[in-house]
Amino acid sequence: HxxxxxxxxxxxxxxxxxxxxxxxxxxxxxxxxxxxxxxxxxxxxxxxxxxxxxxxxxxxxxxxxxxxxxxxxxxxxxxxxxxxxxxxxxxxxxxxxxxxxxxxxxxxxxxxxxxxxxxxYTIYREPISLRAFEKVPGAMRRALGKISQRIPEGTKGKDLLRRGSLTLEERYYGNARIFRDDQLRRVLRTFDDNVGHADVTAEPYRLSEGWDPVARMQHxxxxxxxxxxxxxxxxxxxxxxxxxxxxxxxxxxxxxxxxxxxxxxxxxxxxxxxxxxxxxxxxxxxxxxNRRKLGFPVPIRHWLRDEMYDWARTIITESGTDELLDKQAVLGLLDEHRAGPHDRSRQLWALLVFMLWHGIFVEERIKPEVPEPHYPVKI
The missing domain is CATH 3.40.50.620 (HUPs)
Known part of the structure; x- marks a missing residue:
């Protein structure tokens, strides 16, 4: 190298x-x-x-x-x-x-x-914390999942109970989970219950059947x-x-x-x-x-509440994605994030990037200043 x-x-x-x-x-x-x-x-x-x-x-x-x-x-x-x-x-x-x-x-x-x-990734330690759930019969685990749905959002232990009630294939679909299904239904004009993360992860899980949970997550x-x-x-x-x-x-x-x-x-x-x-x-x-991994941390959580709020609002209101997204719901998500205490920054970022992409490549409304290419020989 x-x-x-x-x-x-x-x-x-x-x-x-x-x-x-x-x-x-x-x-x-x-x-x-x-x-x-x-x-x-x-x-x-x-x-x-x-x-x-x-x-x-x-x-x-x-x-x-x-x-x-x-x-x-x-x-x-x-x-x-x-x-x-x-x-x-x-x-x-x-x-x-x-x-x-x-x-x-x-x-x-x-x-x-x-x-x-x-x-x-810290998430790879999750199977250790969920080992106790493996001893719970399937029907009882599903009942625990239903109980978790009734617990108010933000309550400590709610997500642990929910994830413990699910199989690995159901709960883990990569390191970038941003939206839950109910959150997607809120912002998408059309939500297909027959299409989900399992369509993407089914093959890696099939090929890793019989491996330990962490190895399957890595795969x-x-x-x-x-x-x-x-x-x-x-x-x-x-x-x-x-x-x-x-x-x-x-x-x-x-x-x-x-x-x-x-x-x-x-x-x-x-x-x-x-x-x-x-x-x-x-x-x-x-x-x-032994320092905890941060990678490239970006302060979008704070900036979307302050310096980038007006910028984000303009992108949403000017976007031509009305047939795909409920823009009022997206604006509501932005205001909800600004008011706190919930952090919606990753969801907002995904939506904002999609709207910018749509404005550039579909609507052809946004025209970035792309540098002229320089060739080593005359073409």
Whole structure:
């Protein structure tokens, strides 16, 4: 992955994986540069910890801070480059970090795939917390599910009871669950009860029948979340900036090793990526070894209540998606989010990205300022 062109940049956040890549890459290239994005919002910046990691590893570090105004201005162009309405807020900091990195190099290293292979998502610990439900007969579990429906929203334990009443195939459909069915019915003009997540996850679950629950969850994520979101946004945001992204954790040899790790070495009650953390203990700075993964956190929850509220309202009211979406319901969701205490930011973000995409590619009403292509030879 280093290759003859010796990539000189690694994306460095405050988590274990990017620090490991930076530390290992520096052994091959002492001139390595690391990059981090931060936001002008307290609690959503990885800058300080990433800078500490870079100093401990001994590499140059560059920071790109993003504000709400820049995010709103860039989003139509970002959606244009995506081609599809990928509604992952993390693609925004990835866009800005790629633009900054391209000023220095043509190739970068990043940590995509490590969570899916080594058990890095907190949700993978869920089967441990739900083990007690496995001893409950099926009919009684279904009764518990009905009881959970009567418990008021926001009550502690409601979601645990609901999820414990479901089979793995019913409750887990990837790492990006945003809408419940009742919430979809609220905003969609047409809702088909015969179409659901099971249509997407049925094949991964069929192929992983008989595996332990965590391995099956990983398998689902490999063929849905990783392939349909993580790698899509990483590839398109970097290539849009003429930057090549390499992902060493998805190397075939790494995959082979990861597939041999037993369940108890992936997930424990206390931590994720247990075996990988032990393997990297002598490589990464101590302050990131057991730090909780944040990835690229984006403060949309706060900004949609404040700086981005009017912007979001304009996108909704001007959108030509009336045949598909109940725009009054979407506006209601926005106002509900602003009033609090419920967080509807991920749902709103998915709807806003879809409306922008629809405005660009279907209505042809929104026209991002796309840079003119530059060709190395005359065509």
């Amino acid at each position: 280093i290759g003859a062109d010796r990539p000189r940049v690694a994306f460095l956040a405050r988590d274990l994986i990017r620090a490991a890549i930076a530390a290992l890459a520096k052994e091959h290239n002492p001139d390595l540069i690391t990059f981090t994005t931060g936001f002008e919002r307290e609690g959503y910046s990885e800058v300080d910890v990433a800078a500490e990691s870079a100093a401990a590893i001994g590499v140059k570090h560059v920071v790109r801070t993003v504000n709400a105004e820049e995010m709103m201005e860039a989003l139509p162009l970002i959606v244009w480059y995506l081609d599809d309405p990928v509604a992952d807020p993390a693609l925004v900091p990835l866009w800005f970090i790629a633009r900054e990195a391209r000023k220095h190099v043509k190739v970068v290293l990043s940590g995509e795939g490590s969570d899916e292979l080594f058990g890095g 689902v994520d490999l063929f849905t979340w990783l392939r349909g979101d993580i790698l899509v946004k990483a590839d398109k945001m970097t290539m849009a900036n003429s930057l090549e992204l390499r992902v060493p954790f998805l190397d075939a040899e790494v995959f082979r090793v990861a597939s041999t790790i037993p369940l108890e070495q992936k997930i424990t009650k206390e931590t994720t990526k247990y075996a990988l953390r032990r393997a990297l203990a002598e490589i990464v700075p101590a302050h990131v070894l």
